[in-house]
Amino acid sequence: MSQDAKIRLDHVQKKYLGSKAPAVDSLTLEVPEGEILVLVGPSGCGKSTTLRLINRMIEPTGGRIFLDEEDVTTVDPDHLRRRIGYVIQQIGLFPHQTIAQNIATVPKMLKWDKARIAERVDELLSVVGLDPEVYRGRYPSELSGGQAQRVGVARALGADPEIMLMDEPFGAIDPITRDRLQNEFLRVQETLRKTIVFVTHDIDEAIKMGDRIAILGEQSHIRQIDTPERILAFPVDDFVRDFIGSGSTLKGLHFEIVDDNVELDPYPTMTVDSTAAEGLALARAAHADWVLLLDASHRPLRWVPVDELEAGGPVTAESGTEVLAKVSLGATLFQALEQMLVSSAAVACVVREDGSYHGVVRLTYLNRVIRQARREAREHYERLEAMA
Amino acid sequence: MSQLTPAQARLGDHGTTTDGREPEGSLPPDLEAPHEPGWLTRARRKHLGLKTAPLGILGLAGLVFWYYQSLNLAESKVQIASPLAWGTKLWPQTVEHLTIAFWSTVLVVVVAIPLGIALTRPPLRRFGPTIVAVANSGQALPAYGLLILFLSMLGQGLRTVVVALVLYALLPVLRNTMVGLDAVERSVIEAGRGMGMTRWQVLTRIELPLAVPVILAGVRVAMILNIGMATLAYLIGGGGLGVTIAVGLKLQQDAVLVIGASIVAIVALTFDWLGALAETYLRPKGV
Incomplete structure (x- = not known):
């Protein structure tokens, strides 16, 4: 047990009166400060119950809950909840209060003075991307679903809680708006560094939002808890594998970055100054069917096929086909793969910030990266097992 | 607080979102302006009714006044002149009538709203149906019988009338309080x-304010019931405008009957209008 866990559940159990099996059975979990932990699992697995145990909207029937190593299992739940932001799928804005009054709910209960509350409301509206001038006096019925959930998040952030609990916050929002809200939330979180427990049933949302993911089975038993990369690279059992579903390898590519530490494949390149014969020699040497033509400042220009070089003639900016597939350093391998699929040479050109040629990504390279990620994840779990 | 400022700056220089649209422009157009200005929206129609109702009531009152003047009481026979004397009969009876209706409505509110709140709280929730059934039977009993029943228990007088009317008008307020509170969305709570x-x-801050429109509608119904039922108060010596109506019936004087009934109608319409006014202006904003 590390001592710096922001949230720690110790053998927490919830058993409803009159049911034999507990809804949450002896759950032990730690969330370090500043982390987004996503609880994900099939419906009915108790993930929402688990979340509501943390702020004691549901009272646990066993075990202990610690926040900042302070045992909060028996403190006044109302005071406890004022320290914890809470966002739910249905949002639950108070329809008879303005947006400003909604956001001021917790600060008002904590008896902040009026000027400070007003300042805070405007600040939070800006944080969630709503213009305070326009929105602070509106009523919830005047908002779209996406705007309402922005206000829901702002309200949860009201008194600047260190911990946020989010129960499928973007679940009822259309996919395009959801994607945008997720991105914005992640960007805000980069600065705020709240400790967040996030519940979803959507594995893709979990992969996107989570620093770590806990995949829960029946009765909130943790089947696997780890970073999204490792879970994708090495699902520990069939339950997890089934839950992640197909395409986990592809999803894993989102986490691999094209950067300087990775050795990229070389590719025969030539400039507009060189002759066809020189290019042909390079291609032959590398057993390549194409040569990449660079311009004077070393930017990728055209793919020139070997046949064209064999035919001789001058190599110009019109030779071959255009270079469509370019990714910059820092892009994910997923983006690189997408580019490879449209490239005539089936490789993605990696360019530096100034647009100059850096290297290429090929299928064999992806294959190498994936296998390495899997090996590392497996070794990680073998080490854990050896320690246990 | 201060740690938020960088985020603000970030969002600030991030004028457009991932797909390049302005964040504000993202809302669907149908939600941009939820209140389309139709010529006669339902709300406006209601306000129209609220504004024209007093004119109708005043017109009716003017008509009755003209009729009353045309009777020329000073020269008419005693069967008409005596019951229609304003200073000694009609005005005191109107005051009595309103007193009965006022106290019975106040008592209904004082009893039924807290009862309705209590019956929607978890510990007492299971008693809800039973209590509603009792209140229901209070209304199912004939008002006449109810009055006689209380007469035998509490004796004659205004107090007995008020007690009987409270039982009679309890149901609408009780039921509307429970319905109004139950209708508040679970997610909001x-x-x-x-x-x-x-x-x-x-x-106090969420459930009751949101239930106000429904509760007020119940109170309005109870108030009108009470004003109507107060005409029966004369049966057990409670007074009120029922006395004039009864006299008109007994002496077969249509003028007395018409004027007595008209004043009850004017009082009832006036208070119904005040109720509607309260419902409109006490409704929480944004709902």
Whole structure:
């Protein structure tokens, strides 16, 4: 047990009166400060119950809950909840209060003075991307679903809680708006560094939002808890594998970055100054069917096929086909793969910030990266097992 | 607080979102302006009714006044002149009538709203159906019988009338209080509790304000019931405008009958209008 866990559940159990099996059975979990932990699992697995145990909207029937190593299992739940932001799928804005009054709910209960509350409301509206001038006096019925959930998040952030609990916050929002809200939330979180427990049933949302993911089975038993990369690279059992579903390898590519530490494949390149014969020699040497033509400042220009070089003639900016597939350093391998699929040479050109040629990504390279990620994840779990 | 400022700056220089659209422009057009200005929206029609109703009531009152003047009481026979004397009969009876209706409505509100609140709280929830059934039977009994029943228990007088009317008019307020509170969305209550509001705060700041329109509608119904039922108060010596109506019936004087009944109608219409006014202006904004 590390001592710096922001949230720690110790053998927490919830058993409803009159049911034999507990809804949450002896759950032990730690969330370090500043982390987004996503609880994900099939419906009915108790993930929402688990979340509501943390702020004691549901009272646990066993075990202990610690926040900042302070045992909060028996403190006044109302005071406890004022320290914890809470966002739910249905949002639950108070329809008879303005947006400003909604956001001021917790600060008002904590008896902040009026000027400070007003300042805070405007600040939070800006944080969630709503213009305070326009929105602070509106009523919830005047908002779209996406705007309402922005206000829901702002309200949860009201008194600047260190911990946020989010129960499928973007679940009822259309996919395009959801994607945008997720991105914005992640960007805000980069600065705020709240400790967040996030519940979803959507594995893709979990992969996107989570620093770590806990995949829960029946009765909130943790089947696997780890970073999204490792879970994708090495699902520990069939339950997890089934839950992640197909395409986990592809999803894993989102986490691999094209950067300087990775050795990229070389590719025969030539400039507009060189002759066809020189290019042909390079291609032959590398057993390549194409040569990449660079311009004077070393930017990728055209793919020139070997046949064209064999035919001789001058190599110009019109030779071959255009270079469509370019990714910059820092892009994910997923983006690189997408580019490879449209490239005539089936490789993605990696360019530096100034647009100059850096290297290429090929299928064999992806294959190498994936296998390495899997090996590392497996070794990680073998080490854990050896320690246990 | 200060740690938020960088985020603000970030969002600020991030004028457009991932797909390049302005964040504000993202809302669907149908939600941009939820209140389309139609010529006669339902709300406006209602306001129209609110504004024209007093004219109708005043017109009716003017008509009755003209009729009353045309009777020329000073020269008419005693069967008409005596019961229609304004200073000694009609005005005191109107005051009595309103007193009965006022106290019975106040008592209904004082009893039924707290009862309705209590019966929607978890510990007492299971008694709800039973109590509603009792209140229901109070209304199912003939008002006449109810009055006689209380006469035998409490004796004659205004107090007995008020007690009987309270039982009679309890149901609409009780039921509307329970319905109004139950209609508050669970998610709104859940959000309030989740932010650390106490049960009392959730009740007083969220549930009751949201239930106000429904509760007020119940109170309005109870008030009108009480004004109507107060005409029966004369049966057990409670007074009120029922006396004039009864006299008109007994002496077969249509003028007395018409004037007595008209004043009851004017009083009832006036208070119904005041009720409508309260419902409109006490409705929480944004709902």
